[in-house]
Structure formats: C-alpha cells, structure tokens
Amino acid sequence: MARAPGRHRDGERLLVPCEGGPCTSRLVRSPPPLEFEEGHLGVSVLDERGPADDPEYVDVYVPERM
Secondary structure, three states: OOOOOOOOOOOOEEEEEOOOOOEEEEEEEEEOOOOOEEEEEEEEEEEEEOOOOOEEEEEEEOOOOO
16 A cells, blocks of 8 residues: 655654754654753754644753753
8 A cells, every 4th residue: 555645654764854953853753752852952842833744853942951
C-alpha cells in the first residue's frame, strides 16, 4: 500500500530542522516529540504553525538557565 506524499509512519526516523539554537536539525522518530531539553540553555519546542507533515523545532532559551 502506497503512502501519501509527506506522510510519516510511526517510528520512522525524521531529520527535523531547528531554528534559533545550537543545532540546525535534530534526528527524531515519528511522531516527533512536542519538546525536549536543549542542554542547560532551554528547550526545543515543536512549531505547530506549519503543516503537520513538515515539522520544525524552535529553540526557546530560558533566561535563568543561561
């Protein structure tokens, strides 16, 4: 059975772009986690403004952690 273009199977590895942090991308499994710790600086949060089949993370720095 063929998949629709841009659809990801659960457990499939995805290279998701990251914006505003130390990394330009992150390797995650589908479905991508909503957020994860980014070392001691803050968290990376899944940006849900774009299409669901093209996820992207935005790094959010927490001032008290810097």
